[in-house]
Amino acid sequence: MPSVGNIFTKPKVVLLIATLCCLLWGSSYPAIKNGYALFGIAQADIPGKLVFAGYRFVLAGLLLLAIAIATGKPAFGLNLRKIGQLSLLGLTQTAIQYVFFYVGLAYTTGVRGSILNATTAFFSVLLAHFIFHNDKVSARKALGCLTGFAGVLVVNFGQGLLDFEFTLLGEGFIVIAAFILSAASIYGKRLSQDMDVMVMTGWQLAIGGIFLLFAGLAFGGTLSNFTPISTALLVYLAVLSSAAFGMWSLLLKYNPVGMISIFNFLVPIFGTALSALFLNESILEWKNLLALLLVCGGIWLVSVSPKASR
Template identity: 30%
Template sequence: MRPLTLSFYFQVFVCAALWGSAFPVIKLSYEALAIEGFGERMLFAGLRFTLAGLLIVPFCRSSVLETARQAPRGLLVWVILGQTVFQYVFFYYALSVSSGTLGALLAGGGSFWWMLLAPFLLKTSAPNAKQWGLIVLCSVGIGVAVYAPGAGSGQVAIGAASFLLASLSGAFGAIGLKKLSAFHGSRAITSISLFVGGLVLALLGLGGWQGFWQDLGLGAVWVLLYLAFLSATAFTLWNRLIEQYSVNVLSAYRFLIPLCGVLESALFVPGESVGIGIVLGGALILGSLYGMSRIENARG
């Protein structure tokens, strides 16, 4: 395994801080921009990711069009659907019915989806006894967090299920990218995934265009620009790390994403409070993710 350098830790922290900020920003945007219904949510997401895909193009080392022509169609569709389309259909819906704090915490579930899926799809080593114990501990933590998440959490069960499905979709997309990046540059693939996935999301939301357009002011434009920058930067860095390091190692460090997201949501989203479930469940989830990172480092 490649040694984990200072640059690795810096890039992981930048990704965590950026993705963590998405939870409160999107949650606040629903109210500030009067985004309602499936159509408007998908248009909002679609414009964000289409723009993010375009922002990455100047930084690609290989031609995006050439990569789109040469890449295996099945794997490319796999990445687009998993990492952008299905992940964010579930994610944006979950944020509309529950809290950013709960969503940030459950984002850590993606690490354990990776642990379970990678041995079958990437032929990596299966979880050992200690890792299975941590997976069980994380599951208990999710149950505790969902049981008493705190005020402002909305429809907790539906939101939790949607957040977990979003992280499952993202895990499938990341594994597909790991396969594809062996033959093509991760930046070009990321650009294609975000751009095409964004167009698909926008098409799914065409029914909400009239309402979305009426509320599209300067504030909405700035929010879209920030979220596009966030996606372009975080996905480019993270997918580059996926290309260089094992999925298991990276999944272990995803515990920083829910940590940043919980803190940023609790600080910036009015009306959301951290209940005893988030505190206790979060401690179990983050503890299990940290334990997993120690095991992966020891393996390295």
């Protein structure tokens, strides 16, 4: 019987799970937008958005921890060192990067935010090159990253793409958020080597969510208008976060960071397509199809070894 590690290194399994994670994260784009409308959160109400995110991630973390306990995993009894590590991971991967991202998004356009957030894959590949001896940047991997990034540019073509400017509070904060997420993901990979992934992900989501919740409340944020529909949407966002982060952490544990990070380019593609679908717009445009082809080409270049491709 194959071990868990062997299962999660099979190319077809990696492809299926990584794509599913990106599809779930992509679906959060229209879901969050609808959530803001249902809960009455204004566009410039950053404290309200932090409270909304806090509820989402606390629920996601508690859900994973409940599953961990139900399946007999060691969710409690952590020593001070583990608690400190999980707190650092939660503050960086969930809370601090989220704050930078949403502050940045308030000072730039959604198009620029989508493009610059895709730099997460570049940062992950570069950081992995210097940290892991078996995850070096090759010409093929660099070409794959550039091809995938070209797909992100194409999907945003015609929406003010050429109208580019750079400010610290706007585009700068988006890039900082991408770097923090990349570094935190690599740190999480290190922690997962001697910690159950479900327990690790549950705690980091819950801790990060608590930080966001209290930060939002401290600056005057509130969350009201709880209805069956808005509550169901919040629960959906929590479920997708717990599922996507949990599966993604498993992939990072057993695979090179560069091979998994390239799939991040799918998130804005799915996000754009699903947003168009739920807004009754056409998704069968040439730019969307070309973008998907480019991203898939980039994934293939990074994921398939030269020997296998021959």
